[in-house]
Amino acid sequence: MYKLVIADDEYEIRNGLVHYFPWNEIGFEVIGQASNGKEALEVISSQQTDVLLCDIHMPVMTGIEVIKEIYLHHSHVHTVFLSGYQEFHYAQEAIKYGVKNYILKPTKFADLTEAFSKIKNELDKRHPHDDHKLEITEVDPIINKIKNYVNINFKTASLEEAAQLVYMNPQYVSKYFKQKTDENFSEYVFMVKMQQAAKFLKEMKYKTYEVSEMVGYSNAKNFTRAFRKFFGVSPKEYRLLE
Known part of the structure; x- marks a missing residue:
């Protein structure tokens, strides 16, 4: 199972995504959730994370600021934006910092399934069934x-x-x-x-x-x-x- 973190300041949406979408059926496990961008970064930094599903408009740190931090630190975490906003400049920011997909609210089952199936395929290519990978050692x-x-x-x-x-x-x-x-x-x-x-x-x-x-x-x-x-x-x- 690939590790997924979900960040959204709206509790109902976040709770619904965490508990009512069948993540395990498409190869993902929700290992954490956050109500703002700062919490999202803290969760990611505290444990191995493969994907972040992140709302754009959140308090403390926006989704844009979160993926910028991820990008600047050369992190391998895949990011997917979730937003009710359709302005194109958000999509531009998302592209610049390597976001993998951009899903509009209200989320549709088919959109989530398609987006995360593609990401799973990419992750499978990066991690070819190796359950015994060595930990990354930054003092190495x-x-x-x-x-x-x-x-x-x-x-x-x-x-x-x-x-x-x-x-x-x-x-x-x-x-x-x-x-x-x-x-x-x-x-x-x-x-x-x-x-x-x-x-x-x-x-x-x-x-x-x-x-x-x-x-x-x-x-x-x-x-x-x-x-x-x-x-x-x-x-x-x-x-x-x-």
């Missing part, structure tokens, strides 16, 4: 060294160079990185490249093809395709998001 010096290397050399970062840096075999480094961080080395490099590209695009002084080259893509079309895969929008569209 080897992982820190590899990540620092990628963060500095994102344009040309390679598994072979990372392996040389920590005096290990590339195949072993690949396996070790996956066990410790729950993601592939190539996935981490891709994430860093895209985040750096987003920063360059927001500076507005670089053309798209220049940003493409700055993060290691010699073909601007391939860069645009990769950027859209990561953010859900093209580089040009991303620049318009505020």
Whole structure:
């Protein structure tokens, strides 16, 4: 079962979602609930969480502020927005911070089922039936060294160079990185490249093809395709998001 946290300041809605939707039938277990954004972050940080179903308008911290914190901390928690508001700028904010879906209130059974079935498929690919994954160790010096290397050399970062840096075999480094961080080395490099590209695009002084080259893509079309895969929008569209 994947771990789900539900955050909504309206008790009736939150209680209904927690207790009356058959989460276990589609592979999820509700492990916590919150009435505001701050509580949601506290629940997520206190225990392993795979998905957050989060209302946009909540006291203390809004849903937007919550997913921004999750995004900035490179968390692997998937987020789904729940809101009665249909203004497009909320959807834009959601896209910018990697939200997986946007469900309007009143929630429909079919909408929830479709959204979370897709997320389960993504999680299944990320966690291929491994019930004995090692815990992520943030003081782990080897992982820190590899990540620092990628963060500095994102344009040309390679598994072979990372392996040389920590005096290990590339195949072993690949396996070790996956066990410790729950993601592939190539996935981490891709994430860093895209985040750096987003920063360059927001500076507005670089053309798209220049940003493409700055993060290691010699073909601007391939860069645009990769950027859209990561953010859900093209580089040009991303620049318009505020």
